[in-house]
Amino acid sequence: MIKVEKIFKSFGDLKVLKGIDLEVKKGEIVSIVGPSGAGKTTLLMIMGTLEKADSGKIYIDGNELSKLSEKRLSDFRNKNIGFVFQFHQLLPEFTALENVMIPALIGNTSYHDAQKRAMELLDMMRLRDRAEHKPAELSGGEKQRVAVARALINNPAVVFADEPSGSLDSDNKVELHRLFFELRNKLDQTFIIVTHDEHLASITDRTIHMIDGEIID
Template sequence: MSTPLVVVEDLRKTFVHMGRELHVLCGIDIVINQGEVVAFVGPSGAGKSTFLHCIGTLDVPTSGRIRLGNDELTGLSSARLAAIRNRTIGFVFQFHHLLPEFNALENVMMPGLIQGKTRREMEPLATALLAEVGLAARTTHRPGELSGGEQQRVALARALVLSPKLILADEPTGNLDTTTSGSIHELFFEVNRRHGTTIIVVTHNLGFAESMPRVVTMRDGRIESDRRKEEAERPLPAAEPATATA
């Protein structure tokens, strides 16, 4: 039996800009089970990133409920949300946000060091994860000495270092060329297979989305469709080639 990890009920988010209300999320209801890999797609402005930030506790919804595992997130203090976020969630963004003055190994260890864990505790974990993402020979290289794809692999290893139940990825290959993007896409699936980690990806890459077992389409702050691969009547359009370089 599937175990729900993320339960969202009537999630709404409204911003006020120059005296006008902007309704970015307009009543989202969804359940994502432990171990699922889910893509969120839709046009720019559909609310995908805002939704991701709300369930990742980086933003607070205007109303609605979010349950993450056994934790009811609604109404918690920022300190409590931060503790849940650090314990439960790993993030991978389009821009990897690696610390340039530290090498790959140190960047991967950083979440644990911030929590007060020792280098002796964190170094074996970080070393093993860098090997898992194909960077065993690049542990002492700083971000400026790595390609874009390698930097994103470091970011994924960093997201995994505290064994989160959930990884949230916002356009994780948006700055990469098509070939490099493909290798990163496969790495997400490998992480899911090895660790059972639930992965939610916001992407404009419809080819990547098509390869996922579940695709949620958002439009105008609402869920327009939610289909599992076996329910699909026809494939999504092919992905457009990326224009950025690795």
């Protein structure tokens, strides 16, 4: 479902990625681990089309992303890719429901349909009673579950998560990790997760180890 071929990336003289090859099947939960500076987040950002590789190819659902114009790439990202970041990145002036709806509205979904889908997802996240609360009124775990709902609103082919439980306490980490597997079982959702969390890495379907810009296994 995702295929990465010979991805190279440098920042000035620093070679960050050195010819990465990777394949991920639909419905897999894959973790990417390694020391700081290994290139994990850069690889995730390139696969998620938020950064460009110097060379190489990325395919998602059979689409070669390098062949898409900026406009088509932006549309593809909105409809096919979800993101979850370490610090949730919710917009503080909007409610949980509105935050979840935003990607759907950007993708020209009607307000009614976006609202209905967002409420379904918040219900799945056990957050229906928090829908009208703004981020400042939510706990850390609740904010991250809202972020997961937002990532899922357009039924993406894949969700990329960068240290999604890095800012959570132990109980909320366990809850979030359990949620990923529930979503995979219910929605056949694919997750690629950069993490330093050893427990999360140990329970994913597959763990990719990176060192110095290369996959070592």
